[in-house]
Amino acid sequence: MLDIAGDPRGDIVGHLENVSIQFADTKILRDVNLQLLKGQLHMLTGPSGCGKTTLLRALNRLNDCFDRHEMIGSICLKLSEGEVDVHLLAHKHLPLLRRKVGMVFQIPNLLPGSIFDNLLLPLKIVAGLDSTQAVARCEKVLIQVKLWDEVKDRLNNDASSLSGGQQQRLCLARALALEPEILLLDEPTASLDPENTKVIEELLESLKQQYTMVMVSHCPAQTERLADKIFRLDGQQVISG
Numbered sequence: 705m706l707d708i709a710g711d712p713r714g715d716i717v718g719h720l721e722n723v724s725i726q727f728a729d730t731k732i733l734r735d736v737n738l739q740l741l742k743g744q745l746h747m748l749t750g751p752s753g754c755g756k757t758t759l760l761r762a763l764n765r766l767n768d769c770f771d772r773h774e775m776i777g778s779i780c781l782k783l784s785e786g787e788v789d790v791h792l793l794a795h796k797h798l799p800l801l802r803r804k805v806g807m808v809f810q811i812p813n814l815l816p817g818s819i820f821d822n823l824l825l826p827l828k829i830v831a832g833l834d835s836t837q838a839v840a841r842c843e844k845v846l847i848q849v850k851l852w853d854e855v856k857d858r859l860n861n862d863a864s865s866l867s868g869g870q871q872q873r874l875c876l877a878r879a880l881a882l883e884p885e886i887l888l889l890d891e892p893t894a895s896l897d898p899e900n901t902k903v904i905e906e907l908l909e910s911l912k913q914q915y916t917m918v919m920v921s922h923c924p925a926q927t928e929r930l931a932d933k934i935f936r937l938d939g940q941q942v943i944s945g
């Protein structure tokens with residue numbers, strides 16, 4: 705459970721305790737302990753293959769999608785619904801967990817269909833909004849990710865017609881549309897040029913106050929620019945942070 709007594713200001717929103725993860729017989733992470741603080745951007749860094757994405761996926765149970773995955777330890781998150789031990793959540797609660805702990809991936813993962821479809825479908829199917837509410841939410845999040853002016857006249861165009869940077873902002877909008885409290889960002893600028901990277905970085909900076917973020921980056925300069933807290937992983941463990 706979260707160390708509420710030692711956290712009178714309520715800044716701690718996540719507590720990982722002795723988290724170990726393996727796929728089949730291969731141990732990926734061992735005894736990871738760390739805390740997540742409200743409204744901060746936590747950066748996971750470390751050499752390729754050290755388990756950064758695996759750790760990120762543990763926070764919303766996406767590792768469950770893989771065969772022979774095993775986790776021990778506890779991941780406790782403080783969400784508006786209350787405190788949850790992520791590892792112990794019943795399967796039926798995973799869709800809500802994944803709304804509250806949203807994720808943006810390295811390569812924009814668009815749904816087939818229009819720009820509008822990419823936002824409306826999750827809002828209707830996952831969040832259960834009616835059409836009027838969903839359309840209003842779409843506009844709100846497109847403004848939030850500074851995409852509205854660029855797409856408002858072509859919302860019914862195929863989403864794949866957007867540039868790479870616009871696609872990634874659409875993916876961020878889709879995550880934000882489901883009103884997450886924690887955002888997981890797995891190298892969100894890795895596929896982008898410097899100009900689009902700057903746009904995404906400025907956006908993340910502006911979202912910091914509203915969301916607790918956990919991000920993976922390979923770029924020391926980006927880590928320096930964005931991170932409030934840095935966790936370095938190596939040899940299956942967090943070695944600093």
Ligand SMILES: Nc1ncnc2c1ncn2[C@@H]1O[C@H](COP(=O)(O)OP(=O)(O)OP(=O)(O)O)[C@@H](O)[C@H]1O
Nearest residue numbers: 727732750751752753754755756757758759770771
């Ligand atoms: N679904 C899976 N099944 C089996 N092994 C996996 C699976 N996912 C990841 N791994 C292994 O776990 C280890 C850590 O992978 P992970 O993607 O978490 O590392 P990473 O630090 O994010 O790497 P990179 O910086 O290269 O993206 C790697 O050896 C990888 O092959």
